[in-house]
Amino acid sequence: MSVKIKCVTKELPNFSRTTAEIIPFLEIWLEGQEERFIRKVKKIFENAEVDKRYSIMDPALVFEKTSFEDKNDIYCKEVIKLGEKVLDKALKKAQWSPDELDFIITVSCTGIMIPSLDAYLINTLKLRQDIVRLPVTEMGCAAGISGIIYAKNFLKANPGKKAAVIAIESPTATFQLDDFSMANIVSAAIFGDGAACVLLSSDEDDEGVEILAEEMYHFYDNIDMMGFKLTNSGLQMVLNIEVPNTIASHFDTIVHPFLEKNNLKISDIDHLIFHPGGKKIIQIVEDLFLNHGKNIDDTKEVLKLFGNMSSATVLYVLERFIDKKPEKDSKGLMLSFGPGFSAQRILLKF
Incomplete structure (x- = not known):
């Protein structure tokens, strides 16, 4: 099922x-x-x-x-x-x-x-x-x-x-x-x-993009990297300048073991559906993926057109891919980061 x-x-x-x-x-x-x-x-x-x-x-x-x-x-x-x-x-x-x-x-x-x-x-x-x-x-x-x-x-x-x-x-x-x-x-x-x-x-009669696997990854000792502090004037942003470097240092651990559990390598991934957290994060992740011959052009375009809309943003990237009707059985990797500090991953089959 x-x-x-x-x-x-x-x-x-x-x-x-x-x-x-x-x-x-x-x-x-x-x-x-x-x-x-x-x-x-x-x-x-x-x-x-x-x-x-x-x-x-x-x-x-x-x-x-x-x-x-x-x-x-x-x-x-x-x-x-x-x-x-x-x-x-x-x-x-x-x-x-x-x-x-x-x-x-x-x-x-x-x-x-x-x-x-x-x-x-x-x-x-x-x-x-x-x-x-x-x-x-x-x-x-x-x-x-x-x-x-x-x-x-x-x-x-x-x-x-x-x-x-x-x-x-x-x-x-x-x-x-x-x-x-x-x-x-x-x-x-x-x-x-x-x-x-x-x-x-989960209705067998419904067609769509199949979710093959999903996993969360939690970074130890990085609680204060990102979030909000509730103050008398509202929700005050907490955003550590080390977020991009922290992501880069954990990148191999976040991506490769997850794919290996599903008998895949990064070369088997056709589409990268990445959350556009900001210019620096995009640059670092783009450099990491370029080493594997991949691009995150749609991620950059969503940031350009709409900015970072927190939780909704990666879904804008996903919509772009689905609406382009990718080749049947091609595979996609969704990836986003958030407070905790954590990474969320989903493996898709189009």
Whole structure:
């Protein structure tokens, strides 16, 4: 019995700005700072390799001094809207009715809402009253793949069932106006908002991308590498500059043993579906994969077009691959990293 990814869809918030359009907002935000520091911040934005990003709120409001409560209220309202749209779009793409879903996983780390998003979707889209729900809130950028892993395990244990994974993030809602640290500046330069939905099935009649294997990898003694600190002003980004080097030092252990367990080598992988964490991470991983004759062009393109949308981003990369209809039986490796510090891996057969 196999578990397959039926389809992937994405949904974007209403507001968007190019990086060039955001620079004037930086000048207002950084007023009073040293000129040298202002030039450095602008350069970080200009060199982040993000041409455009989307937001649940107008950039003017992002750079306005408001409370955590105000920003989180916007997050809750807009996440519900995006969740409804992206799940409805996915169900129509798969030609499934809402009452066919048996399992719903919602993923987000950039706001706080109780009840969680899945409860709202059950009501608005009239999902079944006995649907099994799982909100995933604290796994950061890795959670898009984590959600697929949880769905796969549920479906493997329950043949003939269907699941939805909905990842929605709004990093702009976490921007700290009074924080001039490199972590806050770099995250603001690379992050954007977005939503994605993956539908999966263990029904033998459903066609799709087969999940061959999945695994998590946890780095010891790197708890403080990445995450959020809950402060009176909201969720404050924690982002260690050593993240790219830490990934590089563990790369062989993350990739090769996982493939070997499935009787594969990196040369057997046709498609690399990698989370675009940021320019430096992409450069390091690209160099590592280039040694094996691989590229991560789609990862770079997603970063350029949308920025890093935390858990949803790797699903945007996955959508690009699926929609290109890769050669039958070609294999793909999904890879993302997140707080903990951890790596998530999935082996796919198209």
